[in-house]
Amino acid sequence: MGRVVAYACLALSMSLVGSYVALSKPLVAVLPVFLLAWLRFGLGSLAMLNWLKKPATEMPLSGQTRRLLFLESFLGNFLFSICMLFGVSMTSAVTAGVIMAAIPAAVALMSWFFLRERISARIWGAVVCAVVGIGLVSLSKDVLLTPGATGPTADLALKSAWMGNLLLIGAVLCEAAYAVIGKKLTGVLSPKRITALINLWGLALVTPFGLWTAWGFDFSRVALPSWLLLLFYSLAASVWTVWLWMTGLKTIPANQAGVFTVLLPVSAAAVGVIVLGERLNSAQIGAFAIALMGVVLATFPQRGLIPSDRGAARH
Numbered sequence: 417m418g419r420v421v422a423y424a425c426l427a428l429s430m431s432l433v434g435s436y437v438a439l440s441k442p443l444v445a446v447l448p449v450f451l452l453a454w455l456r457f458g459l460g461s462l463a464m465l466n467w468l469k470k471p472a473t474e475m476p477l478s479g480q481t482r483r484l485l486f487l488e489s490f491l492g493n494f495l496f497s498i499c500m501l502f503g504v505s506m507t508s509a510v511t512a513g514v515i516m517a518a519i520p521a522a523v524a525l526m527s528w529f530f531l532r533e534r535i536s537a538r539i540w541g542a543v544v545c546a547v548v549g550i551g552l553v554s555l556s557k558d559v560l561l562t563p564g565a566t567g568p569t570a571d572l573a574l575k576s577a578w579m580g581n582l583l584l585i586g587a588v589l590c591e592a593a594y595a596v597i598g599k600k601l602t603g604v605l606s607p608k609r610i611t612a613l614i615n616l617w618g619l620a621l622v623t624p625f626g627l628w629t630a631w632g633f634d635f636s637r638v639a640l641p642s643w644l645l646l647l648f649y650s651l652a653a654s655v656w657t658v659w660l661w662m663t664g665l666k667t668i669p670a671n672q673a674g675v676f677t678v679l680l681p682v683s684a685a686a687v688g689v690i691v692l693g694e695r696l697n698s699a700q701i702g703a704f705a706i707a708l709m710g711v712v713l714a715t716f717p718q719r720g721l722i723p724s725d726r727g728a729a730r731h
Contacts, residue, residue, distance in 0.1 A: 422667035426676040429660035434683030436652045437500060437512055441692065443649060444505040446642050451633060453497045454626020455646060457619035460654025467612035474605065481604055484597055488610075489617030492594025497618070497653070499587035506580025510688040510700055515584040517681040517707035518546035522592035530596070538713050545710030552703035595673070598665050607662035615654045681707065 443452055470476075477485075504512045521543045601610050665673050685704065688694040696704070 419667065422664040425660040425664035426668065426673050427679055429657045430676045430679040431683045432652045432657045434680040435687050436649050437504060437684045438687035438692065439645060440501055440649060441504050443645055444501050446638055448629045449498065449501040450622060450625035451629040452501060453622045456650040456653055457615055457622055459650035460615045461619050463651060463655050464612040464615060467608040471606065484601055485613050486617055488594060488597045488601060489614035490621065491590045493614055493618035494621045496587050496590035499583045499590060503580045503583030503587060506576045508688060508694055510685045510694050510696060512584055512684055514549055514681060514700065514703050514707050515581060516588060516684060517549060518588050519591050519677045519680065521546040521710055522588050523595055526592050526596055542710040542713035545706050545713060549703040549707030549710065552699055598662060602662055602666040607659050607666060610662050611655060611658040
């Protein structure tokens with residue numbers, strides 16, 4: 417595969433992730449989070465039944481590969497989905513986009529902590545930018561409060577938004593772990609099989625919670641547009657984004673692939689403004705600019721650093 421095609425796969429993957437992060441907000445308004453996650457993994461599994469079969473040229477799964485597949489699904493699928501869905505239900509899609517801008521900095525920190533990679537002063541500057549950006553959004557009452565909210569209602573909205581922001585930070589950490597582990601998996605499995613296997617693990621993990629939630633849920637109150645949006649969300653989150661990311665990651669080193677995570681917060685914020693009718697105020701614009709500055713600092717190629725994909729292969 418050519419590098420241009422691989423870059424296109426990475427860019428489209430992160431753009432789709434950002435879009436479904438934003439579009440999940442109307443879905444969590446009509447479907448409980450665990451039910452939504454269960455339906456997402458279930459529909460994804462049905463779409464990828466043919467991808468589960470082991471190719472004749474592929475080696476049997478080793479114990480290490482099985483553990484990495486579980487961790488990739490548990491962190492990148494299960495926990496990311498739960499943190500993201502609960503988080504975005506408590507705050508705005510634009511706020512979610514700003515917080516997601518911390519992903520490259522989170523990858524850098526994980527590389528330093530788990531892989532003992534040297535982090536330059538510029539990367540630490542990116543981490544500071546990400547933290548400041550998140551702090552500005554969290555401290556902006558215009559962002560956290562619903563229009564007309566006052567008194568106890570405003571206090572409840574403020575507390576809920578703070579919790580939503582913390583959950584979204586958890587989603588950032590899960591997505592960073594997903595990026596670090598993914599490079600190792602692409603060395604031994606095809607992108608299609610990785611996509612199908614980690615989705616199957618996700619379905620197994622969320623099924624008990626999904627069944628419990630579905631037991632007393634009235635499915636008749638979900639309108640047709642919501643079902644269509646659920647279908648798009650399921651295919652985008654479980655199939656398209658994972659396959660595109662793993663396909664690009666198979667050719668592109670992990671440190672270069674990390675550059676494309678900038679498209680996640682950009683597309684999430686764009687969908688929030690264009691589709692969901694949200695507005696960017698001055699605090700959000702400033703926070704978004706600072707967070708994106710951190711993205712540039714964290715992902716801009718640097719001389720003298722050991723490529724992170726070698727470190728990721730040891731994860």
